[in-house]
Amino acid sequence: MVTYRLDLAYNGSGFYGYAIQPDVRTVQGELEAALAPHTGAADTFVAGRTDRGVHASGQVVSFTCHELDTARVLRSLNSQLAPEIAARRLREVPAGFHARFSATGRAYRYRIGNSAVHDPLSAVTTWTFTPELDVDAMNRAVEPLVGVHDFVAFCRKREGESTARDVFWVGWRRTGEIVEFSIGANAFCHQMVRSIVGLSVEVGRGRMSLDAVPGIAASTDRHRATGSAPPHGLVLVAVAYEHEPLLKPSWIPESS
Numbered sequence: 001m002v003t004y005r006l007d008l009a010y011n012g013s014g015f016y017g018y019a020i021q022p023d024v025r026t027v028q029g030e031l032e033a034a035l036a037p038h039t040g041a042a043d044t045f046v047a048g049r050t051d052r053g054v055h056a057s058g059q060v061v062s063f064t065c066h067e068l069d070t071a072r073v074l075r076s077l078n079s080q081l082a083p084e085i086a087a088r089r090l091r092e093v094p095a096g097f098h099a100r101f102s103a104t105g106r107a108y109r110y111r112i113g114n115s116a117v118h119d120p121l122s123a124v125t126t127w128t129f130t131p132e133l134d135v136d137a138m139n140r141a142v143e144p145l146v147g148v149h150d151f152v153a154f155c156r157k158r159e160g161e162s163t164a165r166d167v168f169w170v171g172w173r174r175t176g177e178i179v180e181f182s183i184g185a186n187a188f189c190h191q192m193v194r195s196i197v198g199l200s201v202e203v204g205r206g207r208m209s210l211d212a213v214p215g216i217a218a219s220t221d222r223h224r225a226t227g228s229a230p231p232h233g234l235v236l237v238a239v240a241y242e243h244e245p246l247l248k249p250s251w252i253p254e255s256s
Contacts, residue, residue: 018056048188105246111126168248
């Protein structure tokens, strides 16, 4: 038996999240159906289970099966899964590799179109938000999140799972009408990134004081964090493994 790594990108708009669920269309369901003629019924494992409407440009999946003609399988996957899912690379990896448990970090991007009118060409991956945002205030709001913290105030907690995470970097920038968020961490809990974005936006639009943020972050009450940003602005952009570091965007300051 051989272990394989598959690198994926997908537009999450038409899927009810990544993970298989009964009676709804999911990325995993489409992928495993396309893989089945080549692998039998091999189980697949994913680095990050994205929610409904969330996208990925750097997702990683692993599975174990008999030896494959990887070039042939890659062509087959892209023929079946286009245009919503792209199989970017398929290769053999050492036994024991696991897309989720071998990962040492993940990075997400969130984009906001801070304009009065949406851009129809980017509307699928960008949240249009009309009130003007103060990006400097948004950066000050998220700076304290770097490091190891309990992010229970920003997560939908799952029974028996820790909400402590190690955030490597976090930051906002404006490029014209696009306000972009980047965050890298060892892992993320459910809706953590979208909750941080939602809180940042409340600060950026002047509806929440910076002084209130530390208390919210330190609390155990998720309702104080003002809710989550829409899913369609969020993209899983990278997953890191041993000897494959998680690259910080060049615009994030070294101190972040």
